Each structure stands twice: as structure tokens, then as C-alpha cells.
Amino acid sequence: MYTGLQHLHSYTTYLVLLGVGISFLLALAGWLGNKSFTDKNRKLSLLGLIPTHLQWVIGLILYFVSPLGMSNFSGEAMKDSTSRLYILEHPLTMIIAVVLITIGYSRAKRQLGDSRGFKSIAIFYGLALILILSRIPWNAWPNN
Template structure:
């Protein structure tokens, strides 16, 4: 079960990245061209938030049930985890970065639901989603990152 959920978690990152890029692009174009904030814009933001929250739930299970999260802290102790680059990434940096990014995506989605001008909705979703995406990109264990690498899928 753990391995299957790990593959699901890795797959869902691509869903989030694609939806984030689409949402950021739509917000940028809407901001620049002065377009109305459409139902399509709302749906992309909603699907982004849903996929991020689903990935978070799978990730929390992996964190608490797997060997790299809580188990690593319990086995090595927090001080030793913080000194080990790989253990620190999985036990602290990855989960913290993703929690912040998902919070930003959620706040951005909430900002789009407010009764404010469409230009402000586009601007807010653009910036919240963009910063969330940057944090996600920084805290994904990409295959080219030595020591913490995970496969592409």
C-alpha cells in the first residue's frame, strides 16, 4: 500500500504542476487583457486546490506511516535529522514547503471567491498561485537532486 500511495503522490505532482501553470497563465492573461473572471477561471483554481489537498492527504499518510517522516525523527532524533541533508529534506523541508504552498493556493482560491473587481481576482490568484508554484518546484525531490532524488513518475 505504501508503494502504491508513493506512486500516486508522485503522479499527482504532475497534475498540480499542470493545473498551476494553466491557472497562472489564465490569471496573467486576464490581468493583462482586463478579461472578466470567468467560471472557467474558477474551475481551474478549484481543481488546482482539490488536487493539492488530495496530494497533501496522501503525503500526510506517507509522512506518518512511511520511513522518511515521523519514523526518521523517532529513530535518529530531531538533532540528527537536522544534521543529515537527506533526512532533513524529507522529514522537515518537503512537508513544510508543501504545507505553505498549499496554504497559498487555498488562500488564492479563496480570494477569487470574494466580491471584488475581476482585475483584483486575477491579480490575487496570479500572485498566490505563482508563489505557491515556486515553493512547490523548490521542494519537489526532482531526479536531478543528489541524495533526495525520486523518479519522474
């Protein structure tokens, strides 16, 4: 079960990066183009929201069943940078990224007909994308 979840979590990351990246770029183009945020744009921003939440649920389960997660939590593990990444830095940063994406989407859906919807998506999804890219454990990335 652990190995399957680990692979699912790793490969779902591609969907997250693609979805958040597309949503961010479309929102940035709409914001800079001073376009009106429509229901179609709101639905397109779900490309970033849905895979991110799915990934978060998979990661949460993985955190509790993985030997690198909660069961490894100790003072000694905090001294090791790899253990600290898996125990604390990666989960905490990803939770913050999920919250930012959720806030950006929630604010934008209330701003239909206004360019501020694009601004909310661009800013919050952009910050989340930076956080996600900063805490992906690249050394454990598939195909390395």
C-alpha cells in the same frame, strides 16, 4: 501500502504542476489583459486547488507511514540534508504552498466581476508554484 502511496504521491505531482501551472498562466493572462473574473474563471482555478489538496492528503498519510517521515525525526537526521528534506523542509514548504493556493482561491471567488480575482490567483498560485518546485525531491523523481 507504503510503496503504493509513494508512487501515487509521486505521480500525482504531475497533476499538481499541470493544474497549478495552467491556473497560474490563465490568471496571469486575465490580469494582464484587464479582463473581468467570471464564474468560469473561478472554476478553472479549481484545476490548481483540487489536485493540490488531494496531493496534500496523500502526502500527510505518507508522512506518518514512511520510514523517511515522522519516524525518522531526530537530531541526527537534521544533520543529514536528505533526511532533513523529507522530515522537515518538503512537508513544511508544501503546507505553505497549499495554504497560499487556498488563500488565493478564497480571495478570488469573492471578487467575481473584477480583475482583482485574476490578480489573487496569479500572485498566490505563482508563489505556491515557486515553493513547490523548490522543494520537490528531484533525486527521487520517477523515471530518474
